[in-house]
Amino acid sequence: MNQKDFQAIYMLWLRQMKRFLRAKSRVLTTIVQPLFFLFILGFGFNIAVFPEMEGSYINFLAPGIIAMAILFSSMFTGVSVLWDKQSGFLQEVLVAPVSRLSIVIGRTLGGATIALFQGILIMIIAIALGVPTVSPASLLLTLVIMVLLSFTAVGFGLIVASKMHDFEGFESVMSLILMPLLFLSSMFYPVNTFLPGWLQILSYCNPLFYMVDGLRGSFTGVNYVLPPLIDLGIILVLCIVIMGLGTYFFNKSES
Amino acid sequence: MEIITTENLTKTYDGFTAVDHITFSVKEGEIFGFLGPNGAGKTTTIKMLTTLLYPSEGSASIAGFDILKQRANVRENIGIVFQEPALDTELTGRENLDFHARMYGLSPETRKKRIGEVLTLVDLIDKKDVLVKQYSGGMKRRLEIARGLMHSPKVLFLDEPTLGLDAQTRRAIWEYIKQLNKDEKTTIFLTTHYMDEADFLCDYIGIIDHGKIMVMNTVDVLKKSVGHDVITLSCSDTTTLHKRLEQESWISNITPHDSKLTIGAERGEEKIPLIFDIARTINVTISSVDVRRPTLDDVFLYYTGRSMREQAQETPSTGMKKPARFRLRRQKK
Numbered sequence: 001m002n003q004k005d006f007q008a009i010y011m012l013w014l015r016q017m018k019r020f021l022r023a024k025s026r027v028l029t030t031i032v033q034p035l036f037f038l039f040i041l042g043f044g045f046n047i048a049v050f051p052e053m054e055g056s057y058i059n060f061l062a063p064g065i066i067a068m069a070i071l072f073s074s075m076f077t078g079v080s081v082l083w084d085k086q087s088g089f090l091q092e093v094l095v096a097p098v099s100r101l102s103i104v105i106g107r108t109l110g111g112a113t114i115a116l117f118q119g120i121l122i123m124i125i126a127i128a129l130g131v132p133t134v135s136p137a138s139l140l141l142t143l144v145i146m147v148l149l150s151f152t153a154v155g156f157g158l159i160v161a162s163k164m165h166d167f168e169g170f171e172s173v174m175s176l177i178l179m180p181l182l183f184l185s186s187m188f189y190p191v192n193t194f195l196p197g198w199l200q201i202l203s204y205c206n207p208l209f210y211m212v213d214g215l216r217g218s219f220t221g222v223n224y225v226l227p228p229l230i231d232l233g234i235i236l237v238l239c240i241v242i243m244g245l246g247t248y249f250f251n252k253s254e255s
Numbered sequence: 256m257e258i259i260t261t262e263n264l265t266k267t268y269d270g271f272t273a274v275d276h277i278t279f280s281v282k283e284g285e286i287f288g289f290l291g292p293n294g295a296g297k298t299t300t301i302k303m304l305t306t307l308l309y310p311s312e313g314s315a316s317i318a319g320f321d322i323l324k325q326r327a328n329v330r331e332n333i334g335i336v337f338q339e340p341a342l343d344t345e346l347t348g349r350e351n352l353d354f355h356a357r358m359y360g361l362s363p364e365t366r367k368k369r370i371g372e373v374l375t376l377v378d379l380i381d382k383k384d385v386l387v388k389q390y391s392g393g394m395k396r397r398l399e400i401a402r403g404l405m406h407s408p409k410v411l412f413l414d415e416p417t418l419g420l421d422a423q424t425r426r427a428i429w430e431y432i433k434q435l436n437k438d439e440k441t442t443i444f445l446t447t448h449y450m451d452e453a454d455f456l457c458d459y460i461g462i463i464d465h466g467k468i469m470v471m472n473t474v475d476v477l478k479k480s481v482g483h484d485v486i487t488l489s490c491s492d493t494t495t496l497h498k499r500l501e502q503e504s505w506i507s508n509i510t511p512h513d514s515k516l517t518i519g520a521e522r523g524e525e526k527i528p529l530i531f532d533i534a535r536t537i538n539v540t541i542s543s544v545d546v547r548r549p550t551l552d553d554v555f556l557y558y559t560g561r562s563m564r565e566q567a568q569e570t571p572s573t574g575m576k577k578p579a580r581f582r583l584r585r586q587k588k
Contacts, residue, residue, distance in 0.1 A: 004360035088341035096358035
């Protein structure tokens with residue numbers, strides 16, 4: 001890593017910011033869509049009673065919606081490599097005299113910035129809706145988990161992108177992999193001994209479960225399964241592995 | 256001094272050999288053209304030289320740097336204009352150049368100066384703050400050429416620089432290429448399947464077909480190797496006339512292709528009556544004759560046995576008989 005690589009990282013980050021801000025419809029969708037979930041599902045399920053759930057359903061749902069927004073936004077960043085591949089712009093990036101690692105870092109930071117912006121926005125709205133918080137320190141932990149979640153999702157997106165050549169496959173990845181992971185992540189309902197055994201096992205096997213659980217523990221301080229710091233440890237390992245794989249696959253793909 | 260050298264450069268995909276053990280070199284300051292039909296292996300060669308593809312075999316070096324071992328150094332010394340547009344259409348022209356400049360680590364002052372210079376060179380200075388998605392095809396191409404020049408590379412690779420552009424824009428781009436070769440002393444490596452483009456631009460030409468280099472030389476030498484003049488004729492019996500004419504000593508070469516015969520000879524127009532006489536003695540009727548200076552198409556035909564134009568376009572239906580005519584056209588060089 002030298003100065004040139006840092007400049008490249010900055011430039012790749014800047015490009016994503018410009019593109020994001022110029023795509024008005026994307027800005028609008030990414031902000032509004034999670035709010036639909038938060039408001040409609042939140043108030044819709046608010047009358048339901050779940051065993052062992054503390055506080056209202058919105059308190060339970062909010063951390064999951066933050067996770068979902070970050071996940072979708074970051075995955076999109078990873079997969080948008082495909083866009084660059086199809087438009088030919090990726091070649092321009094790949095022939096530049098900078099290391100592949102800095103290209104991955106630049107893209108990841110760009111994606112994470114956008115995702116974090118969305119996550120924080122939902123967080124603020126959630127707090128305004130009366131979702132309780134624990135302490136400034138735990139909010140900071142929430143932010144750290146949000147960043148790691150974003151990195152992991154970008155890495156996952158890069159792996160998906162390196163295995164596909166067009167967007168046909170992207171739809172199936174979304175519905176066959178991402179949706180079940182979301183449903184099993186304890187985002188919509190609490191995972192506890194009241195659930196059928198197989199559903200509990202599947203949930204604990206789901207990497208996303210620890211991310212949602214960690215966010216819930218650190219943000220609202222209620223309804224979590226594992227202590228937030230243990231979740232953080234698991235998330236950190238996951239993040240390193242997935243980012244490593246993502247970088248590896250990105251390096252290997254020839255344009 | 257040689258700025259590009261390759262040795263047995265090869266690329267195979269699942270048993271198909273796209274580039275087959277090619278060895279060549281390009282001198283500094285030259286405009287070198289790789290001429291060949293679509294699918295001949297031109298783009299694959301460029302991708303290997305520009306470190307976008309790993310060769311299956313062989314090696315190459317650019318400006319003294321090995322394309323396998325010193326990839327970053329190679330990338331610093333080259334500029335590339337890809338066959339397919341590679342611009343970010345959501346950014347403006349200036350932003351695309353700025354992106355490039357930063358990726359190549361140019362200092363802020365150089366960045367500003369160069370952006371102005373290259374945009375002036377390609378006449379896009381007025382459009383610099385317009386989003387690239389609003390550019391026309393020719394403007395995009397010019398912006399890409401400008402971008403390729405941003406970091407003052409030693410070698411500029413142009414992969415089919417005028418593909419799909421109208422005649423006027425092609426002309427203009429040719430002028431830019433000539434000018435920057437002169438002004439910036441940039442060595443230019445271009446691929447094309449347009450004969451006129453190679454003819455107009457290149458000092459040195461390599462003809463590539465099926466992944467192999469058939470011949471490499473200056474445009475003049477290549478044309479002379481075909482003969483002083485080229486006579487193309489259609490007749491009722493190509494095979495018989497071909498056999499008969501082969502015995503004539505004044506014919507330097509004769510190639511049959513697509514129901515036509517192409518003959519290389521000195522003082523072509525004087526040989527036409529001779530050919531007619533010979534044809535009459537063996538009862539062959541000649542339906543059309545064409546005499547001209549050799550073009551690179553003839554060179555291509557001579558070395559590959561196929562015409563490039565015939566491959567590029569669809570062959571017209573053979574059922575249509577052309578009216579008998581006598582056409583004599585001399586191209587002044």
